[in-house]
Amino acid sequence: MKNKVKITRLTQNISQTELAEKTGVSRQTIYSVEQGRYVPSTVLALKICSVLDKRVEDIFELEPGDWETE
Amino acid sequence: MKNIYLLPNSYHLIGWILVVIFIPLGISHLFWNFEFSFLEVKFPWREGGFLNPPKVENLSNELFALGSLFGLVFISLARLTEEDEFTKTVRLKSWHFSMLLYSACLIIAIVFFYQFAFVYALVFCIYLPFVFFYVRFKLYMSRLNKAASAEQINE
Numbered sequence: 001m002k003n004k005v006k007i008t009r010l011t012q013n014i015s016q017t018e019l020a021e022k023t024g025v026s027r028q029t030i031y032s033v034e035q036g037r038y039v040p041s042t043v044l045a046l047k048i049c050s051v052l053d054k055r056v057e058d059i060f061e062l063e064p065g066d067w068e069t070e
Numbered sequence: 071m072k073n074i075y076l077l078p079n080s081y082h083l084i085g086w087i088l089v090v091i092f093i094p095l096g097i098s099h100l101f102w103n104f105e106f107s108f109l110e111v112k113f114p115w116r117e118g119g120f121l122n123p124p125k126v127e128n129l130s131n132e133l134f135a136l137g138s139l140f141g142l143v144f145i146s147l148a149r150l151t152e153e154d155e156f157t158k159t160v161r162l163k164s165w166h167f168s169m170l171l172y173s174a175c176l177i178i179a180i181v182f183f184y185q186f187a188f189v190y191a192l193v194f195c196i197y198l199p200f201v202f203f204y205v206r207f208k209l210y211m212s213r214l215n216k217a218a219s220a221e222q223i224n225e
Contacts, residue, residue, distance in 0.1 A: 016222060028211070029156035031218035041155050 002061045006034040008052045023047040074158060076149035085144030092137030095130075100193065105130040135196075142200035150211075160210055168202035 009019055016034075020027040023044060032038035033048070040048065049056050098104035109129040118125040150157055175198055179191040 016218070025154040025156065026152040027222070028214045028218050029154055031221060032156055032214065038156050038159065044155060 001036070001039050001066055002063055003033065003036065004059050004061075005030070005048060005052070008054060008059060009034075012052060014052070019048070019051060022051045074161075075147075076153065077144060077147045079149055079151055081144040082148035085141045085146075085148060088137050088141030089145065090141075092134050092141060096134035096138050099131050099134050100190065106133075109133065138197060142197055142204075146200045146203055157211070160207060164203050164207040164210065167206045168199050171202045172199045 005019075009016070016027050016030045020030045023030070024047070025044060029038065029040075029044075030048075033040050033044075045056055045060055049059050052059065095104065105128045107128075110126060111129055112126050113123065114125065116123050116125050172195070175195060179188060179195060183191040
């Protein structure tokens with residue numbers, strides 16, 4: 001899954017720490033989400049989008065590989 | 071994943087204190103039969119003899135084993151100062167890794183160790199899941215902290 005959390009955050013001049021505090025998670029979690037290492041839960045994804053004032057579809061995007069079953 | 075029970079963060083320090091005290095004592099008991107004489111207890115109601123619990127027993131080995139075990143459990147199950155869904159995912163993956171590595175160690179112990187050496191190997195195997203978990207979890211979180219800090223500085 002791709003995401004535009006970092007780009008959107010930077011354009012709004014919000015730091016990782018600030019976003020982490022507003023969404024109630026650690027800075028490492030936000031970093032991992034931005035790097036694509038961690039897919040956030042629905043609740044966290046909605047919180048991030050709420051803080052960045054964007055729709056979920058504008059921030060998170062499915063990739064072809066996400067449709068494959070393990 | 072709100073139903074995962076974790077101990078308060080303060081248990082992390084308590085766990086380390088127990089580990090630092092009891093693991094060296096346990097190793098010294100295992101290899102050099104070190105015991106505290108004041109922990110010798112008599113059980114007059116026991117029959118004693120072959121295959122029966124002894125009438126006189128020193129409880130040092132039980133104390134060292136339990137102290138070490140409690141220490142490792144406290145360290146492994148103490149929550150971080152900042153606990154969230156991501157750390158819980160890392161915990162789960164670390165426990166999975168720990169179980170895989172522990173299974174490999176058991177297989178090695180079963181195949182390559184015999185008689186009393188096998189018993190010694192099993193004694194160490196009691197503690198391995200917690201050690202493997204903690205090392206994996208801490209290494210991952212430490213690398214992540216460094217990478218996240220470096221990115222924060224660069225922004």
